[in-house]
Amino acid sequence: MATRNLYVVRHGAADPFGELTEVGERQTELLAARLARLPVDAVWHSPLARAVRSARIIGEHLPGVPVREAAELVDHIPHVPDEIPPAWAGFFDGYGAEEAASGARLADALTDRFARPADTETHEVLVTHAYQVAWLVRHALDAPPVRWLGMSCGNTAVTAIGYRHGMAPAVxxxxxxxxxPAELRWTGFGPGVRP
Structure with a gap:
C-alpha cells in the first residue's frame, strides 16, 4: 500500500531578522546528512528566508531532488480559539478577526495540500515553522484545533507523518x-530544563 511520507522539519536557528545563524546552518547540515539516507522525492519550503536557506542546504545533500517553495508552509497562527486559555492571553492580545480568518485559511490550505495520501509511495521534506509542524501533528491526530498550542518544536527537529488511503494518518x-549534539538542541526556547 502506497504511503505519502512527510518529514516535517522546522528551519535552523535564525536571528531576529529571520536569517539563519551559524548555529542554524550547522543544525541544518546535520539534518541534511540525516535526510540524505532517505529516498527523498522533493523538498518543499516556506517562502521565508530562514526556511529557504535551510531547504537549500538540505538540497545540496540531495543531488537531483527538486527544492521548491510552497506558500502554504509560511509561518502563521493557524487557529485562534474562541476561548483563549489564560496562559495564552498575552500571545493573542490584539489579534483581530481578520487575522484569525486569514490564519485559518492558510491552515486549511496547508492540510489540503500536504496532509493527504498519494497514489504512489512518496517521501517529501517540508521545511517550515514551529506552528505549522504543530498544526500538522494536531491534524494527523484528529485533535481539537486548540491542541496546536504548546506543542514546541526545536530547530531542525524531525516529525514524520505517514498518510495511506483508507487509514488514519500515522505520526x-x-x-x-x-x-x-546536545549543545545544538532546543534552540528557540526560553531557559529551563530540557530532556
Missing part, C-alpha cells in the same frame, strides 16, 4: 533531534 516521529 511516526515528533520533534526528534537525534541528529543534533
Amino acid at each position: 511516526l516521529l515528533y520533534n526528534d533531534m537525534g541528529h543534533l
Whole structure:
C-alpha cells in the first residue's frame, strides 16, 4: 500500500531578522546528512528566508531532488480559539478577526495540500515553522484545533507523518533531534530544563 511520507522539519536557528545563524546552518547540515539516507522525492519550503536557506542546504545533500517553495508552509497562527486559555492571553492580545480568518485559511490550505495520501509511495521534506509542524501533528491526530498550542518544536527537529488511503494518518516521529549534539538542541526556547 502506497504511503505519502512527510518529514516535517522546522528551519535552523535564525536571528531576529529571520536569517539563519551559524548555529542554524550547522543544525541544518546535520539534518541534511540525516535526510540524505532517505529516498527523498522533493523538498518543499516556506517562502521565508530562514526556511529557504535551510531547504537549500538540505538540497545540496540531495543531488537531483527538486527544492521548491510552497506558500502554504509560511509561518502563521493557524487557529485562534474562541476561548483563549489564560496562559495564552498575552500571545493573542490584539489579534483581530481578520487575522484569525486569514490564519485559518492558510491552515486549511496547508492540510489540503500536504496532509493527504498519494497514489504512489512518496517521501517529501517540508521545511517550515514551529506552528505549522504543530498544526500538522494536531491534524494527523484528529485533535481539537486548540491542541496546536504548546506543542514546541526545536530547530531542525524531525516529525514524520505517514498518510495511506483508507487509514488514519500515522505520526511516526515528533520533534526528534537525534541528529543534533546536545549543545545544538532546543534552540528557540526560553531557559529551563530540557530532556
